Amino acid sequence: MNSLLxxxxxxxxxxxxxxxxxxxxxxxxxxxxAIIGPNGAGKTTFMDIVTGKTKPDEGRIIWGDLSRSLLGMSEAKIAQAGIGRKFQKPTVFEDQTVEENLVMALKSKRSPFAALFYKRSPGDMRRVEELAGEINLADQLYRKAGELSHGQKQWLEIGMLLAQDPQLLLVDEPAAGMTPAEREHTTALLVEAAKTCAVVVVEHDMEFVRRLNCRVTVLHEGSVLAEGSLDHITANQEVIDVYLGR
Known part of the structure; x- marks a missing residue:
């Protein structure tokens, strides 16, 4: 199968x-x-490059079925092309309800002019309810986002990204600061999302990575050190020396 990225x-x-x-x-x-590696391995810079925040000195970044180059595209154009990014600290509209946050995420697919005259369609509201169910916030729709727990805010932000129908989702340390129950639901949410889009998770929590049960890429000093199943990775002496043995 051809690569998406x-x-x-x-x-x-x-x-x-x-x-x-x-x-x-x-x-x-x-x-x-999952992408793992010691601090300074290049994990965040990798995401910065893919999303257009940082321009590389050399190399190629090819995207999608049409094999377009992402180099030279603005961050906004890359987002419109179908790449969504979730930073470590959740960024949601705290004074708006969960429902309003999800509706705004749907609206962002429209032009600013169209958004001015936007009226919620029954289809949009069905999609919002669907997303709220997926992110475990169906019973929190009318609650202000600022009142949610840290884990719930993380889910809402993931829901806002999913509302934009991305082809690739980059997620930075989603398990940080979560309760065990929240981590469990986050695992299920990311595994489910990966059925319809590519999902890259940067994470330090090895137990969380094990639950994801996916291929793992280890970065070290800005390069790929190893790649494979978690069992394969954890048995690799170089990986143990530079990362796991710490």
Whole structure:
């Protein structure tokens, strides 16, 4: 199967320090992948490059069925092309209800002019209810987002990204600060999302990665050190030396 995203020979330096060093990475449609590695391995920079926040010094980033290059595209254009990113700290509209947050995420697919005259259609409201069920917030629709727990805010932000029908979802440390029950639902949510889009999860919590039960990519000094199942990764002596043994 062809790759949805293909990163090939990408490097980027900051003040002489190579944050990403000849990195190659590929993911297919409807695939779940975890990325692990020590601090400074290049995990965040990798996501910055894919979303257009950081421009690489060299290499290629090829996207989608039409094999378009993402290089030279703005962050907004890359988001419109179907790449959604969830940062570690949830960013939701705290003064708006869960329902309003999800409706706004649906609206963001429209032009600003169309959004001015937007009226909620029955189809949109069905989609909002569907999303609320998926993110375990069906009973919180009319609650202000600011009143939600940390874990619930994380789910709402994932729901807002899913409302935009992404083809690729980049998720940064979703398990951080969650209760065990919240982690369990987050695992189920990401596994379910990966049935319809590619999902890349950057995570430090190895127990959470094990629950995802997916292929794992280990980054070290801006390059791929190892790739495979978690059992394969945890038995790799180089991975143990640079990351797991710490």
């Amino acid at each position: 293909e990163v090939s020979g990408v490097s980027v330096s900051f003040d002489g320090f190579k944050a990403i060093n000849n990195l190659s990475f590929a993911i297919r449609s409807a695939e779940l992948r």
